Amino acid sequence: MVEEQPGAEPTSSSDARLDRLEQRVAEAKRREDMRAGKGPPADGNEQMGQRVLSYLLGGLLGGALLGWLFDGWFGTGHVALVVGVVLGAIGGFWSIIKLSMRS
Template sequence: MVEDSPGQDGKPSSDARFDSLEKRVAEAQRKEAIRLGQKPPADANEQLGNRVLATLIGGLLGGTLIGWALDRLLGTWPMFFIALMVLGTASGFWSIIKMSNANAKKDR
C-alpha cells in the first residue's frame, strides 16, 4: 500500500530542545527591544482610547480658544467663550459616540 506522504510520519512530535530554543530566542528578542528602547506596538484598544481622548480634548480646547478669540475681538467677554466651550465639549462627546457606534458595527 502507498501512504499519502512517503517517508514522513503523520505529525512531528514536539522536541523539548526546539521548545527551549524558541523560548530563549523570544527572551533575547525582548531584551534586545528593551535595550534599543523599542516598545511593543499599541493594540487596537489603546489606539481607540488615544483617539477618544484626543477628540474630547480637541473639541474642548478648540471651542474654548475660538470663543476666547471671538470675545477678545468683539468685546463680549464671557458670551462666546462659554457658549463655544459648551459646544466644543458637546461636539467632542458626539464624535466619541459616533466612534463607539462605528466600532460596535465593525465588531458584528
C-alpha cells in the same frame, strides 16, 4: 574523555552558559528597544482610547480657542469662551458617540 560525534550537539555545561548568555542578550535587546521607543505596537483598544481622548480634548480646546478669539474680537467678556467650551464638549462627545456606533 568522551569524544563528540561530528554534527552532534555538545552536552557539556557550556550549554547552560550559552542559554544564560542568550537570555541576557534578549533582555538587553528588549530594554534597548523600549529605551529607543520601539516597544510593542499599540493594540486596538489603546488606539481607540487615544482617538476618544483626542476627540474630547480637540473639541474642548478648539471651542475654547474659538470662544477666546470671539471674545477678543467682539468684546463680549467671557461669554463666547464659555459657549465655545460647552459647544466644543458637545461636539467632542458627539464625535465619540458616532465613533462608538461605527465600531
